[in-house]
Amino acid sequence: MPTLSMHSRADSSAWPKFRNGEGMLLLALLAVENKGSISTVLRKARQHGISVLTWDADAEPDARDYFLNQATPEGIANALTDEAARLMPQGGQFAIITGALSAENQNQWIANIRKRQAARYPNLSVATIQPSDDDRDKAFSQAQTILKVFPQVRLIMAISAPAVPGAAEAVQQSGRKGIDVIGLSLPAICKPYAHSGVVQTIFLWNTRDLGYLTVYAGFLQAQKKIPTAATTVAVGRLGTLQMRGTEIVLGTPLLINQANIDSLNF
């Protein structure tokens, strides 16, 4: 389990200073699939006066002080659906390639994509949803099949990082024009397809900002500077961020396209 612990010795001119010997221990951790078991340990840590902040994936809410939420399911789904609508002004069908049909987060995104589409874009519809097992090659095959079985599909929305280049490669090899690929992915693996024009847009939370928020929130928490029941919090260069209960929401996802993809090296 990747655990980052920071003692009170951090000292940098850019950062508000931690006083030496204060004994503050900040725990920021990634809780991915072992939510239940990790939460037990975290509750113990809190009983001993250690502040617990989770980021990327949450633990049980009562096992941590704050969750630094990189993007809400609605935020991601709305950004993707709005982008699909922008690329399909005449309306039409799009296909979704997901990671695994059992993945909780991806299913939440799909549910919110459907909600947004139904509420705002009645001229769009989802032709099919196919799993890719988070595998580039499987996503490639799935996209090939989608292009044949659903020739009316104008856009493929891939919501698993390796699925975007997989779908893009299939569209590129098919030689068919006018089919866009968008999704959630990493800039490095989508670069060739963004430049060839197959991948229009990908979204991702800004990993640098998430790291900044995590450390900054730790600093604030150590000084007890996050008031209970606050609805917003000022986070340095990120400005004022929304709070939902004990979650601090990073904001809208980062939009990556041909214009900015080369400046992002991850």
Place this chain on the structure above:
Amino acid sequence: MKRALLTRHYELAVLVTIAILAVVLAFLAPGYFSLGNLTDLFLANMPVMLIALGMTLIILTGQIDISVGSIFAICSIVVGILARAGVHPLVGLLAACAAGAACGALNGSLVAYLRVPSVVVTLATMVALRDALRWQTQGPWIGNLPATFPWLGLSQRSYTATVLALVSTLVFVFIAGLRYLRIGRIVFATGSNDAAARIIGIPTERVVLSTFVITGALTGLSATLNSVRFNQIPSNTGLGLELKVIAAVAIGGTAITGGSGTIVGTVLGVVLLGSIGSALTFLNVSTYWEKAIQGGIILAAIAIRMKKNYRERDANAIDALPG
């Protein structure tokens, strides 16, 4: 002793299943049989096909290799690194085969000479090799591949023709070799009864080692042929590949306990497993059913296979009766 045709020639059961699926598709989704789709399906399943040839040998000797997915990833990365260093993809292909064979030799010697159960050895190497690779590559994909890399420097069409010829040749060599050559028969002998095989002078350790080395080399070959279809190589490629390969061999009727099975069965197993997924999409069956249907087919295949085993055992028991 009269036995039902399907249980005597187990492969027929798989063939009938494929035929039923084909007839349904021909009526409901004739587009499935377009040349484009068949080509895509062939290339998508080519890695499983090649590795399954070797896996059949391993399983025939009574062993198993669950590390082939990790070996596939290592070989893909080897091909990518060499290609980026300007090495011709054909040299990369040989290097990948060598890397795969080396991994196979590691598994094979631990299994054959140290007598560690193969499931334990290859479970360990599956995890160790993949994580060693993760540690080495630190995650990023290999991109910026040279122009000679895609399709082995051939046109897409001649690449496909070459791969088809190569896979067909290998399938034929494996069928003929297992059936008619001494080296083929000693694979069966090793898997049927290791002790008896040794008594008649078969070096069973070397046979087992060879099956792992051959499978490793085939994994390297398939990793190369697969990598050149794309312009990037994912560092975590081949996840779950071992399951597809072993499932295809098992569906093809090779006894998981060793000693009995055929390459024809394995080919049919690959065809059935490899076509069912996209067939269901073509038939507009909800994706949510895909895995359940695949599981059902595997279960049915194994059930027919077990019935065959029991019948053979009963027949042997009757033959052994006096008079």
